[in-house]
Amino acid sequence: MKKKLNVGIIGYGFMGRTHSNAYRRVVNFFDVPYEPVLQVICGLEADKAKAFADQWGYKSHTTDWRKVIEDKTIDVVDICVPNNVHAEIAIAAAKAGKAIVCEKPLALNGAQGKEMVDAVEKAGVANLVSFNYRRVPAVTLAKQLIDEGRLGKIFHYRANFLQDWTISAKVPQGGMATWRLDVKAAGSGVTGDLLAHCIDTAMWHNGPITTVCAMTETFVKERMNVDTGKVEPVGIDDACTFLCRFDNGSLGNFESTRYARGHKALYTFEINGEHASIGWDLQDLHRLNYFDHRDESIVRGWRSIHVTDSDMPYMGKWWVPGLQIGFEHTFVHQTADFLENLAKGKPTSPTFREALATQYVCDAVLTSAKNQKWETVKKR
Numbered sequence: 001m002k003k004k005l006n007v008g009i010i011g012y013g014f015m016g017r018t019h020s021n022a023y024r025r026v027v028n029f030f031d032v033p034y035e036p037v038l039q040v041i042c043g044l045e046a047d048k049a050k051a052f053a054d055q056w057g058y059k060s061h062t063t064d065w066r067k068v069i070e071d072k073t074i075d076v077v078d079i080c081v082p083n084n085v086h087a088e089i090a091i092a093a094a095k096a097g098k099a100i101v102c103e104k105p106l107a108l109n110g111a112q113g114k115e116m117v118d119a120v121e122k123a124g125v126a127n128l129v130s131f132n133y134r135r136v137p138a139v140t141l142a143k144q145l146i147d148e149g150r151l152g153k154i155f156h157y158r159a160n161f162l163q164d165w166t167i168s169a170k171v172p173q174g175g176m177a178t179w180r181l182d183v184k185a186a187g188s189g190v191t192g193d194l195l196a197h198c199i200d201t202a203m204w205h206n207g208p209i210t211t212v213c214a215m216t217e218t219f220v221k222e223r224m225n226v227d228t229g230k231v232e233p234v235g236i237d238d239a240c241t242f243l244c245r246f247d248n249g250s251l252g253n254f255e256s257t258r259y260a261r262g263h264k265a266l267y268t269f270e271i272n273g274e275h276a277s278i279g280w281d282l283q284d285l286h287r288l289n290y291f292d293h294r295d296e297s298i299v300r301g302w303r304s305i306h307v308t309d310s311d312m313p314y315m316g317k318w319w320v321p322g323l324q325i326g327f328e329h330t331f332v333h334q335t336a337d338f339l340e341n342l343a344k345g346k347p348t349s350p351t352f353r354e355a356l357a358t359q360y361v362c363d364a365v366l367t368s369a370k371n372q373k374w375e376t377v378k379k380r
């Protein structure tokens with residue numbers, strides 16, 4: 001019999017679903033030391049919380065996140081709410097001694113993120129930030145190939161995250177559907193929402209980013225705010241491009257926008273090293289492109305590795321070689337790793353402290369764009 005672990009998820013939206021799915025499925029595919037129990041779901045609207053509880057098999061629901069924290073039976077508080085609510089919930093959960101999973105970005109900014117790091121470290125509670133793309137098997141395999149030294153010295157890291165859903169000036173800001181466009185709820189635009197993913201993966205692959213030089217643009221300057229009913233200035237960055245230097249001497253080049261017509265979620269990266277290069281594309285997520293200059297010249301070329309064999313990261317837990325998995329499985333993987341480490345008293349990456357490093361890069365990017373000069377990234 002596995003020890004039961006009672007989970008309270010705050011937020012029944014997009015991420016509330018991916019996390020609920022992960023807690024439900026993880027025991028079926030991974031030999032984890034705990035059996036997660038979906039104890040309570042929390043969200044702003046009672047009828048929606050109840051419907052979610054019924055659909056996903058939660059024992060109870062509430063509209064008050066404080067009730068989740070006060071509930072002595074809850075072991076894990078899982079934060080799936082807009083960015084401006086992360087800190088308050090996480091700090092209260094840490095004080096109550098709960099293990100915490102928090103969606104990305106960690107906070108609205110570095111100063112707030114630091115308070116969250118201090119709270120979890122003072123309380124000594126397990127903590128994880130949901131930068132889930134690390135746990136796409138092909139992205140994890142890229143990390144393995146880099147750590148094995150196959151690329152040699154790394155020269156370049158470039159990443160893009162492109163979308164096209166805010167081009168119309170009629171898309172409002174604020175409210176529950178479009179909180180990402182309201183700077184008070186989101187903290188920033190594409191920098192914290194999309195580039196944070198790219199930055200987390202890049203620093204995991206290639207080490208710390210030390211300096212940045214950025215430009216941002218807000219293409220639509222005013223939008224209706226559904227919370228106030230007034231047309232208000234837009235405070236988020238619609239697009240961001242930045243150059244950076246990594247601590248290991250390599251150069252970085254990152255771009256994100258919600259104005260790339262035709263792209264819904266094009267997250268790609270390419271890494272160029274002395275001996276080899278790696279490329280990956282979220283829309284072909286089970287493939288890792290690899291070029292090795294050491295191959296015999298007559299067969300040398302880019303190869304497309306189908307990351308489905310059982311000796312590839314996480315894949316031995318799923319189907320048979322040749323069959324693929326997708327986006328939702330990244331959350332199952334992070335849950336499996338979290339439960340495994342929780343039982344051993346070990347941290348799971350990225351911890352709040354590791355996510356703070358990403359937050360500091362985001363801060364430096366936004367400051368650089370504002371000041372139009374290179375900025376040094378604060379050390380975590």
Ligand SMILES: NC(=O)c1ccc[n+]([C@@H]2O[C@H](COP(=O)([O-])OP(=O)(O)OC[C@H]3O[C@@H](n4cnc5c(N)ncnc54)[C@H](O)[C@@H]3O)[C@@H](O)[C@H]2O)c1
Pocket residue numbers: 010011012013014015016042043044045063064065079080081082083085103104105130131132176177193
């Ligand atoms: N890892 C990823 O790939 C990924 C993808 C999308 C979103 N996210 C992150 O997940 C978080 C949530 O995003 P989402 O897309 O799921 O949002 P969403 O709008 O789909 O859902 C937000 C939920 O939060 C609830 N909520 C809001 N304020 C609350 C409060 N004060 N108390 C209780 N509940 C409250 C709402 O009722 C809703 O259920 C954000 O931080 C976002 O950046 C991560």
